[in-house]
Amino acid sequence: MANVTLDEVTKIFEDESGEIVAVDDVNIDIKDGEFLVLVGPSGCGKSTTLRMVAGLEKPTRGTISVDGEAVTHLSPQERNVAMVFQSYALYPHMTVRGNMSFGLEEATDLSDEEIHTRVEDAATMLGIDDLLDRKPDELSGGQQQRVALGRAIVREPDAFLLDEPLANLDAKLRSEMRTELQHLQEDLDTTTIYVTHDQTEAMTMSDRIAVLNDGKLQQIGTPLECYHRPNNQFVAGFIGEPSMNFLPVTLEDGRLVGEHFEYPLREETRANLGDQTDLVLGIRPEDIEILDAASGDHEFPGIVDVVEPMGNENTVHVAFEGQDRTESELTATISGMRNVEGAESIGVGIPENAIHIFDGETGESLHNRDLGDVEGDRPLRGAEAA
Amino acid sequence: MxxxxxxxxxxxxxxxxxxxxxxxxxxxxxxxxxxxxxxxFPLVVAIVTSFKTRTAVTGTLPFVPVFPWQDGFTLAQWGQAFDVLQGGLVNSFLRAIPATTITAVLGSLTAYAITQIDWRGQIAVLLLLVSATFFPTQAAIVPLARFWTVYVPLEDHLGILWGLPLLEPYHGDLIALIISDIAYGIPVVTVLFRGYYQTINQELVEAAKIDGANIFRIYQRIILPISVPMFAVVFIFHFTQVWNSFLFPLIIMSGSGHPAAPATLVLGGLGQSLEGINYGLRMAGALLTALPTVVVFILAGDKFAKGITGGGTA
Structure with a gap:
């Protein structure tokens, strides 16, 4: 167990067409026992970051340290980390037992007996103790996944590095493993860096999320911090499913003017915006109110385009009045028990305490939603106003 | 309608x-x-002819078989061929088994170094190996003959070895032959292994690195075991190559009379005498000499097929 620090880490790949900056000046401080999820779209540099921590890639610049000790120039063999690969990378010619004891045989001086005990213990913990004498190709995807985890656990490493470990599982198994991984990490209390492109995994499993895009760290914070107080439009759009709605607007006389609507702002909201007039209005689907008709300042007449029933909730695509229905700009989620039909005329409510406003050029967040309407008297974990 | x-x-x-x-x-x-x-057709003719007496060879059409109950059938030629080729077959095994094994191991190691390890100059080495696969054997014979007779006469250099039991000075030429076979085989074998190692899941090697294995241990415990199908391919391929090769033994050894001459070289003089050529004997000898390569193919055939289709890759 250890804390892991990435200090101004940069990785540049060179090929015939020039330089590609895969990871750009990333600073992350991972506390001992913390579960950090690196999330971002494919090609954002998250796997490269993980591979640098593992020692499989050398950073072009910057320092990686474990417990304050620089490991940047150590080979993977010299670092006490364990990694789970997306393909699991189980040794095909070895049994499950062989796979799990390989690391202990190579990296430690443990006696055969100790190795045996550790492997048995880890296998029991993961429920694969009856598979120990099978070869990987005789196992199902979920079982292989457990073996890959077991191989990491027996090492008792400073840190677990997991590279999209659930990507090859089917949806049901994936959500089961998600919960199980969380339990496991809590029990073992080992520092974990987990790479995924799936924001649901990031939200549900992590202590903190680090959002990467184009090799740059966009935000690092608790899941709810990233959800409610995004640093910029990218984070706002990436975290949350369905994504936040973005409406390009301009600021005119204290109102946000869009193509099909005008949205008056309170004084305190406007104060956050400065001189910037080219803006983007953001609103989460669940914050949009679907009304019978528009009446207030923040309510607009609209037409329902398509309704996607999910059972527990309905996803409703809505167009502003005067807009072609198929160009619907807004996605709203409403209770599954509410009945809305396509082509229905409705009112769309965009409550001001739920809006986010971003700089139209830089995408930087200028105003984030109010958290005053949190239910109950406890603040949202980790999402207190900064 | x-x-x-x-x-x-x-x-x-x-x-x-x-x-x-x-x-x-x-x-x-x-x-x-x-x-x-x-x-x-040629194979049938060879088999049919090997069982015919000399008179039957001239008296019947080449592809018409003579059965054991007919006149002109004989097994004597097989016996005679075996007597003459015995020593040559032993020499051939002494040559082909070490040459094939060592070539396969060295080729696999080289390919491992080229595909899985980063070092300076590996592209140059790879290019050299690839171009060497196109190098014609015929162009090498004169330098090769001079190398082994003038510059490195093993018979003299390895003098101490000939005192050991079972080793004779003429085995120097056999060792020279084996070394030439290995040198000539490494490029193509490396290229074969390289193709195979490039299909190996890279994460397997990375996982082993993180598990703490160094490059030698990774080769020994991961790469070598999963290369078994490719070893079968290379073994069959190179064994056949070495076993059947005629040019190298011909120039390194003086002729079919050399005591260390492999079967292919001995075969050249088989069935030739003043009375003319004994075709039946020559056919029996040729078939006898070809037999081991067929046996090797049958023994390693299923692994061979697996290696060819790229199966068994992790």
Missing amino acids: SSESTYRRVASKLTFSYEDWTYRKLLVYTIAFTLVIIFL
């Missing part, structure tokens, strides 16, 4: 395509059988 004409049109199309299909099949089978006959 229109439905009837549609029916007819469809029916005629169906019948036509059915006939078309049978013609195709007939054509395919004709070509296949023709090829089979063309390929097997």
Whole structure:
């Protein structure tokens, strides 16, 4: 167990067409026992970051340290980390037992007996103790996944590095493993860096999320911090499913003017915006109110385009009045028990305490939603106003 | 009426395509059988001839078999061929087994170094190896002969070895031959292994690195075990190559009379005498000499197929 620090880490790949900056000046401080999820779209540099921590890639610049000790120039063999690969990378010619004891045989001086005990213990913990004498190709995807985890656990490493470990599982198994991984990490209390492109995994499993895009760290914070107080439009759009709605607007006389609507702002909201007039209005689907008709300042007449029933909730695509229905700009989620039909005329409510406003050029967040309407008297974990 | 004409049109199309299909099949089978006959004909003639007496060879058509109950059938030529080739076959095994094994191991190691380890100059080494696979054997014979006779006469250099039991000074030429076979085999074997190692899941090697294994241990515990199908391919391929090769033994050893001469070299002088050529004996000798490569293929055949199709890759 250890804390892991990435200090101004940069990785540049060179090929015939020039330089590609895969990871750009990333600073992350991972506390001992913390579960950090690196999330971002494919090609954002998250796997490269993980591979640098593992020692499989050398950073072009910057320092990686474990417990304050620089490991940047150590080979993977010299670092006490364990990694789970997306393909699991189980040794095909070895049994499950062989796979799990390989690391202990190579990296430690443990006696055969100790190795045996550790492997048995880890296998029991993961429920694969009856598979120990099978070869990987005789196992199902979920079982292989457990073996890959077991191989990491027996090492008792400073840190677990997991590279999209659930990507090859089917949806049901994936959500089961998600919960199980969380339990496991809590029990073992080992520092974990987990790479995924799936924001649901990031939200549900992590202590903190680090959002990467184009090799740059966009935000690092608790899941709810990233959800409610995004640093910029990218984070706002990436975290949350369905994504936040973005409406390009301009600021005119204290109102946000869009193509099909005008949205008056309170004084305190406007104060956050400065001189910037080219803006983007953001609103989460669940914050949009679907009304019978528009009446207030923040309510607009609209037409329902398509309704996607999910059972527990309905996803409703809505167009502003005067807009072609198929160009619907807004996605709203409403209770599954509410009945809305396509082509229905409705009112769309965009409550001001739920809006986010971003700089139209830089995408930087200028105003984030109010958290005053949190239910109950406890603040949202980790999402207190900064 | 229109439905009837549609029916007819469809029916005629169906019948036509059915006939078309049978013609195709007939054509395919004709070509296949023709090829089979063309390929097997020489082999059949060789087998048939090896059982004929000298008079029967001249008295009958080459492909007409003589059965054990007929005149002109004999097994004597097989016995005679075995007597003459015995020593040569032993030499061939002494040559082909170490040459094949060492080439396979070195080729696999080289390919591992080229594909899985980063070092300076590996592209140059790879290019050298690839170009060496195109190097004609004939161009090497003069330098090779001079190298082993003038510059590195192993018989003199390895003098101490000849005192050991079972080793004779003439084995120096056999060792020279083995080394030449290895040197000549490494490029193509490396290229074969390289193709295989490039298909190995890279994460397997990375996982082993993180598990703490160094490059030698990764080779020994991961790469070597999963290369078994490729070893079968290389073993069959190179064993056949070495076993059948004639040029290298011819220039390194003085001729078929050399005590360390492999079977292919001995075969050259078999069945030749003042009375003319004994074709039956020559055929028996040739078949006898070809037998081990067939056996190797049968023994390693399933692994060979696996290696060829790239199966067994993790």
